Amino acid sequence: MKQLLGFIRKEFRHIFRDPRTMIILFGIPIVQLLLFGYVITTEIKDAHIAILDKSNDEVTREITHKLLSSGYFKLDAMLDNDGQIDNIFRKGNIKEVVVFQQDFGKKLERDGKADVQVIADASDPNTAQLLSNYTNAIVQDYLQKKFINYHIPYEIKPQVRMLFNESLKGAFMYVPGTMALILIIISAMMTSITIVREKEMGTMEILLVSPLKSHHIIIGKVTPYLILSVINAITIVVLGNLVFGVPVRGSLILLMFVVILYIMLALSLGILISTIAASQFSAMFVSIMALMLPTMLLSGFIYPIDNMPVVLQVLSNIMPARWFIEAVKAVMLKGVGAGYIWKQLLIMTGMTAVFLVISMKKFKLRLE
Amino acid sequence: MEKENTVIRVRDLVKKFGHFVADDHLSFDVYKGEIFGFLGANGAGKTTAIRMLCGLLEPTSGELTVAGLDGFKQREAIKRRIGYMSQKFSLYEDLTVHENIRLFAGIYGIPTRIRREKTEELLEKLELTSARKKLVRDLPLGWKQKLAFSLAIIHDPSIVFLDEPSGGVDPVTRRRFWDLIYEAAHEGITVFVTTHYMDEAEYCDRVAIMSAGKIVALDTPEALKKEWDATSMDGVFLKLARSNE
Numbered sequence A: 001m002k003q004l005l006g007f008i009r010k011e012f013r014h015i016f017r018d019p020r021t022m023i024i025l026f027g028i029p030i031v032q033l034l035l036f037g038y039v040i041t042t043e044i045k046d047a048h049i050a051i052l053d054k055s056n057d058e059v060t061r062e063i064t065h066k067l068l069s070s071g072y073f074k075l076d077a078m079l080d081n082d083g084q085i086d087n088i089f090r091k092g093n094i095k096e097v098v099v100f101q102q103d104f105g106k107k108l109e110r111d112g113k114a115d116v117q118v119i120a121d122a123s124d125p126n127t128a129q130l131l132s133n134y135t136n137a138i139v140q141d142y143l144q145k146k147f148i149n150y151h152i153p154y155e156i157k158p159q160v161r162m163l164f165n166e167s168l169k170g171a172f173m174y175v176p177g178t179m180a181l182i183l184i185i186i187s188a189m190m191t192s193i194t195i196v197r198e199k200e201m202g203t204m205e206i207l208l209v210s211p212l213k214s215h216h217i218i219i220g221k222v223t224p225y226l227i228l229s230v231i232n233a234i235t236i237v238v239l240g241n242l243v244f245g246v247p248v249r250g251s252l253i254l255l256m257f258v259v260i261l262y263i264m265l266a267l268s269l270g271i272l273i274s275t276i277a278a279s280q281f282s283a284m285f286v287s288i289m290a291l292m293l294p295t296m297l298l299s300g301f302i303y304p305i306d307n308m309p310v311v312l313q314v315l316s317n318i319m320p321a322r323w324f325i326e327a328v329k330a331v332m333l334k335g336v337g338a339g340y341i342w343k344q345l346l347i348m349t350g351m352t353a354v355f356l357v358i359s360m361k362k363f364k365l366r367l368e
Numbered sequence B: 001m002e003k004e005n006t007v008i009r010v011r012d013l014v015k016k017f018g019h020f021v022a023d024d025h026l027s028f029d030v031y032k033g034e035i036f037g038f039l040g041a042n043g044a045g046k047t048t049a050i051r052m053l054c055g056l057l058e059p060t061s062g063e064l065t066v067a068g069l070d071g072f073k074q075r076e077a078i079k080r081r082i083g084y085m086s087q088k089f090s091l092y093e094d095l096t097v098h099e100n101i102r103l104f105a106g107i108y109g110i111p112t113r114i115r116r117e118k119t120e121e122l123l124e125k126l127e128l129t130s131a132r133k134k135l136v137r138d139l140p141l142g143w144k145q146k147l148a149f150s151l152a153i154i155h156d157p158s159i160v161f162l163d164e165p166s167g168g169v170d171p172v173t174r175r176r177f178w179d180l181i182y183e184a185a186h187e188g189i190t191v192f193v194t195t196h197y198m199d200e201a202e203y204c205d206r207v208a209i210m211s212a213g214k215i216v217a218l219d220t221p222e223a224l225k226k227e228w229d230a231t232s233m234d235g236v237f238l239k240l241a242r243s244n245e
Helices: A004-016 A021-037 A059-067 A083-091 A104-111 A125-146 A172-200 A201-208 A214-244 A252-277 A280-298 A310-316 A320-334 A343-368 B046-053 B077-081 B097-107 B111-125 B143-151 B171-186 B198-203 B221-227 B231-243
Strands: A047-053 A072-079 A095-099 A116-120 B002-017 B018-033 B035-040 B061-066 B082-085 B161-164 B190-195 B204-213 B212-218
Touching: A004 A021, A004 B018, A004 B161, A021 A172, A021 A214, A047 A083, A047 A125, A047 A280, A059 A072, A059 A095, A059 A104, A059 A125, A072 A083, A072 A343, A083 A095, A083 A320, A083 B082, A095 A214, A095 A320, A095 B171, A116 A125, A116 A280, A172 A201, A172 A252, A172 A280, A201 B082, A214 A252, A214 A343, A252 A280, A252 A343, A252 B082, A280 A310, A320 A343, B002 B046, B002 B190, B018 B035, B018 B046, B018 B190, B018 B212, B035 B046, B035 B171, B046 B061, B046 B161, B046 B190, B077 B082, B097 B111, B097 B143, B143 B161, B143 B171, B171 B190, B190 B198, B204 B221, B204 B231, B212 B221, B212 B231, B221 B231
Parallel strands: A047 A072, A047 A095, B035 B190, B035 B204, B082 B161, B161 B190
Antiparallel strands: A095 A116, B002 B018, B002 B061, B204 B212
């Protein structure tokens, strides 16, 4: 035990004395989180639009006012004729043009029907889709409130409520996702690099000839990274809460348990990579290639798993991050207890065990 | 050197990797306090042999006793009784001299009080007292080599294995390094050293020369030179190599 403590202290010294390691450990996670939280957002805010109001009556003015006060849209220009529409899109700033037909208000009153045309810049299809949906919703909402006394037969009116994330904030998705990405990359990459470094420097040989058992060596190497990764995870949760308002509705202890389990999973992956990689560079390369892209694409972090082709859906099952994200979201956003995420916990435990057994075997083999 | 006191006893030791025979029926004894040289070209089987002696590798067949312990069944116990220094004089470059000493003393389970005494003793002997807080990476190569050796014997092992301990070091520094080795041997630590510097071979009490997995010669440097009618170990080595072709 005393031997082990001395070994762990040494490992901390390696970390704290290497500025690069410190930057990777503490700088990158914060930058990543802020980047994901701010830059990659699916929310619409202040989208530039133009309006062509051919009617300019009370109703169209009211709808225009509603659109602009929603916070989603920002008026760039009032257009005078159809000819300007093409031009203003070409300039690139405008994402959407709303066109009210002539005599909009009158027609609405007379026929109970009037046309508003929504033209969106679909060179960015997701944004175009969102903008037109938002516009549509605002117009519908206005009509329903205005003509509350109109009786439309057999009307079905869905009452939509967005559970767990009422305002559909993207950060609710990106904070657990970023945590999954950062923890797996840092834990796996840093452990594999630090173990391979000992091999490269020849100190691993000395350790193997010493009375330290191979599991002591491994525990000694990964313990500091476990501790630092937990600190990282806490930083992400706190930042997510303070900066993006992502709540922790469930038990903090359960959340930490999930996080620690996931970190152990990542560490065991790192040990596995270290038994394969011959140099620090290849350890880093393998960690990034094998973990970063699949984690981002297949874990449900950015793209919903249900929308993937079946093959990729099956593949996503072996992504540790998938189960972690599910569990973390359940605890943070839905506030559920351990009983609801036992499946995810079990799968992560199983994966950790498998990686550990394989890497211990491989680690021993390397001595031969 | 006490002939009656055998520290390493090797009989018909074989190590196979699949069909490849790395070490083919090695037999030799090493005595307490002796400096035993192990020579041979790369791939001759030196490294495999030293790894078996250190308890890192299990032999395929034969008999092996190191410090009175069985080389098959007591490999973990052997590790406590031996020291090892690799060709890279592997120390932790980003730790200070003192931190390195403390780490290795800790790994070998040396109690704190004894460790403190030993540390001061060692720093003084190596004239590193003023450099105790220096990072190892800032030390000259010769000092690193001496420090690595001192750490390999910090737990007073029965035997210390030196795997090509003088790589990249100039002859003068090498000579000074050997003073440390003599001192250790004088204190009763058996030294088992592999090398391909022939001047180092001359410093050994006895040398074994390996070729293609077999020991082709084993005697004192003087006897070998006489037998092969050579003026230096270099000559012995060349003539031996020719006769084996």
